Amino acid sequence: MYLGIDLGTSAVKTVLVDGAQRVIASESRPLTTTSPLPGYFEQDPAQWIDATFATLDALKATHASELAAVEGIGLSGQMHGATLLDASARPLRPCILWNDGRSAAECQVLERRWPALRAISGNKAMPGFTAPKLLWIATHEPEIFAATKLVLLPKAYLRLVLSGEAIEDVSDASGSLWLDAARRDWSDAALAATGLSRGHMPRLVEGCAPATTLRGELARRWGMTRQPVIAGGAGDNPAGAVGIGAIRPGTAFVSLGTSGALLAPTSRIAANPDRAVHTFCHAIPDMWIQAGAILSAASCLAWVARLFGATEAELLAPLGLRPQAPSAVSFLPYLAGERTPHDDPAVRGMLDGLSHGTDRGSIVQAVLEGVAFALADCRDALADAGIAMTEADAIGGGSRSRFWLSVLANVLNVPIHRFAGGETGAALGAARLGRLAVTGEAIAAVCTRPQRIETFEPDAGLVDAYAERLPAWRELYRPRH
Secondary structure (H helix, E strand, C coil), rough: CCCEECCCCCCCEEEECCCCEEEEEEEECCCCCECCCCCCCCCCHHHHHHHHHHHHHHHHHHHHHHHHHCCEEEEEEEECCCCCCCCCCCCCCCCCCCCCCCCCHHHHHHHCCCCCCHHHHHCCCCCCCCHHHHHHHHCCCCCHHHHHCCCCCCHHHHHHHHHCEEEEEEEHHHHHCECCCCCCCCCCHHHHCCCCHHHCCCCCEECCCCCCCCCCCHHHCCCCCCCCCEECCCHHHHHHHHHCCCCCCCCEEEEECCCEEEEEEEECCCCHHHCCEEEECCCCCCCEEEEEEEEHHHHHHHHHHHHHCCCCCHHHHCCCCCCCCCCCCEEEEEEEECCCCEEEEECCEECCCCCCCCHHHHHHHHHHHHHHHHHHHHHHHHHHHCCCCEEEEEEEEHHHCCHHHHHHHHCCCCEEEEEECCCHHHHHHHHHHHHHHHHCCCCHHHHHCCCEEEEEECHHHHHHHHHHHHHHHHHHHCCCC
């Protein structure tokens, strides 16, 4: 048996997977985010631990014998968050999250200090990444910076609590800007540019490698017969790729989680930092992932549900299974700023084209289309790096909506495939990495593609209609910096 633990932004999801890769049980516990100032987003790391332990306690209550047989654990996590620890490994402040935009000025400082940043990391300095956050801390909270002895990404902090060791995998480390993406190792020059050294960093491993073991007292708490191996694990999107078998070039996929992304595994680095394409090491050796990322995807649907005082299901049901035509309303999904292609933490969302005849359905459809148009921007940025997509698999909570996937197929003009359980792809991918760390099996034998249950084909008329709308939608963007 294997456990996959996905430390997301809105929840911790834990799945229990057997040797036939069937999800035997799953548990989820919600997380909350605070926003002390506009554009600031933080979480208390204690939440992550409480939520994770709650999922495992619940699994013990319902599946004690299966949990007892767990041999390997894989971790997946929200990327980029800055978790700062003191000499006693206690958090010094709340974690600054991936969607936090406060460090825009520090990004410019970092690129001036380290001109090789884009060439070595494969990325441009953007506020979401970890390194600029540390420059912000050094400037605005110098006493915290001085007390910082260890900087961890969220899932590495969870691993520290579970195992007692500070270890990170190279895929998650790629999103820090401190990693030499080609060498898959920390860059001393990058660390020096932020006043840090390797002594502040966790040990690096590959995602499918054995990293450590679960603490003995925790294994006993959950009734496990042995101390399971904990794998290197992965950032949430690389873990999602492992969960759907996207481990080779030519297997593009779209993630519709709290944030969104269009991602393509590659056997070489195909960076395009000028258009804010992200370069990450994959969770498996000798592979990378190129990604266009948007800061708000399924969170846009959650926002409009709050606005109307309805559930997301209640908003989606009247739309049916597929659009008949584009909405008369346009929506910019920049509720927390944007990454690809704009790198603009200050931009905000917009509804355009409202009239007396506008109804709830028109607005909801516009929100879904706005996210799809933003992903079309990501598609074009990836194309500029030589990555062309002919089809895509969908993962994340948003992949449950047939209407949304139909919109995506028509906006992107490629078939979109849906899997059963696609919303748990990252947790399943983490479990697969946990298995590989234990068994040493061939990666391709474990990271197989799950069965596609539905394919959404582009409709020629709708493809043309959305293609006509896209230029006008892009004209709505106005930089605010």
